[in-house]
Amino acid sequence: MSFSMPQTSSGRPVTPLRYAFRSLHYRKGGLLRALASLSLLLIYLTVLGGVVEGVDREITELSEAGEAPSKDLLDFRDTMGSWYTFTFVLYSLLMLFLALTYFSMVAVARGEESHLLKSLGFSRWEVDTLFLLEALLLTCLTAVISLAVAIVFTPIFPRIFQPFGIQFRATFQPLTFLQLTLVLVVTASAGAVLGGEISQRERRVAV
């Protein structure tokens, strides 16, 4: 039987970077869910933050012009402000919880993979490099997609709030960057929130 050598762009079929890419590609179902949920979360937090800051700005502008802001506007800011803080903290905790769950799952699911690599003679540093490279790639991908989704969707929200008489300017404000940082830090430290399917799928398919 004849067979042909596989053609690859870099010459070597397996490199640490390709290993990481393949690993991500293999888990693309979980990856898409993670990206979708992170993007939605980012939009949600951005909108809430934007509303609070938009109202704040309007109150400041009215005060500077010597006009008294209406009671409705002040009430709205107070209610939304506290609600925003509560939601922000709640989501932060949720994300951290997901990250911890993910860590535990990965530790179980990929324990054998790690053991195999060590038995093949790889150092701990080399094994860590593979997993960190994968986390880094995923984090970059998540950041780019989340940012793109936020940029595309944020301008839509001022139109939603216009009927209520609120001048909401959804630009990228400090709060938005705070949220982005939160998403990135948690995603980076967790290696990514991939979903609960990984461990079972890994066990079922190979190791």
Next chain:
Amino acid sequence: MKESVVLVEGVKKVYGSGRKRVEALRGVDMEVKGGELVAIMGPSGAGKTTLLNIISGIEAPTKGKVTVRGIRVDSLNERERRLFRRVNIGYVFQNYNLIPSLNALENVLLPSLFSEEDLSERAMELLKMVGLQGRWDHLPGELSGGERQRVALARALLRNPPLILADEPTGNIDTTQAGKLMRILRRIAREGKAIIVATHDPVVASSCHRVLRLRDGKMGGRM
């Protein structure tokens, strides 16, 4: 006269201490020469895997000497054992331990992951040797148990190690596939490699050149 590849002398391995002390190996002696296919038989918990782990340097013995091709494995530090393993040992696991996201060829090439050396041609030759040349681009999930184990064997041979250790290699595959795998192992042994197979299957053991029985951490003699 054939050269001694593995020499194990008075190896003991103790886990834990006090009331939790478990003696996994209680003074094991054995020798395996190049070209030999040796089975270590024994029930679960007899110490087969521990013995293989000590020979390969994955674990250190509590007492005794382990020499592989003249290298005293028991006196190496962790880093030296790792480098020793890279060059001298090919390991085949019961549950294949293939990376699910890599295809058969990439799995065979795994030992060269951090190396600049391109061993693709050798990997393809090895896949051909184990009868899987037409399936190099298949993921582990697309292969049968026997095929996965043959990929794992090809991976163990990539760096042309003088010693192959197989821990229950036929434990998860049917008898036809097991027979095929044992025929390949015999062929590899004929090329001069030393192969140690840990098994509790008498059929597998009978296809080896020599059988050693391990019971309660001690060698119980030849069969």
